[in-house]
Amino acid sequence: MNYEVLLKYYGDSLAAIEKLMADVPDERLAEQPAGLRNHPAWTLMHLCVGNDFCLQSVARAPVCPPDWGALAAPGSQPKPERSAYPSKDTLLQTLQKQHVLVAEGVRAAPPGHFDLPAPERVRSFAATLGHIVAYMLAAHENNHLGQLQAWKRVAGLGKA
Template sequence: MIDVILTGHTKLIEYGVKLIADLSDEQMILQPHPTINHPAWIMSHLNAYLPIMQHLMKGESFPDPKDHTFGMQSKPQQEASLYASRTELSRTFQEGNEAAAALLKELGEEALNQPVQLQRWQTGMPVSGMALGYIMLAHQGIHLGQISAWRRACELPAV
């Protein structure tokens, strides 16, 4: 099961890095439409989940990500100073995801069988493997797909 997660996760890491590699910091905050999430917000949002992956694998509690500055209740802002640079966002995304993958390999199946400590998630994802499958694969894939759509809306080439 770990290989299944890590295979998809590795592809998403590579895709995420490629999606923003050719963007300037100015492009990172462009919104071709007011309801479209821009890459700076998306990467900041995904990066907010990086420590959560490791907490889940260890069965540790963690703050609810919905309350994070870039959590699900936040909205993209066009103020560049609110976001790290494209280079830093990309590096954090890649290194944080690679660290989570390394920890999953190290801990093995035990990492997938921890009780989820966040009460809000316990009904739908009571064990860490369920939450990790969602965060490492579905959640990242959804948001990286938003960057792909954003690129098309900005008339940038597909990746």
């Protein structure tokens, strides 16, 4: 598999997230307008938690503080309090750092690394480390980018 192509899409998704969130006031990141469950503070933290999983899949250390996982793991419930989450700048800076480290890890992976089995807890979704990494690079952030775009429109903050 050509991971350079996937890394390009991964970089494009970060650029789109940064552009989308640039004019969103930090204090509004935990709003849940019209019943939208996943607000931007949770979504950005969830992306950071997911990128830590990707980092581990390329034999790199996680970046997020340990308590982020419980707040933003798949299936967790977003809290309505803005104070429960880091600042927008902290979340975006964490994503930026993770993107650099993930790209380094992907490029440094030894032959056969991506053929290794995924952790047992995710094997029904992704059989190998390569499946995990390909999904994280090409799909995960873009899926949540759509949620952020919908949130921004419903929150009355302009076109997404």
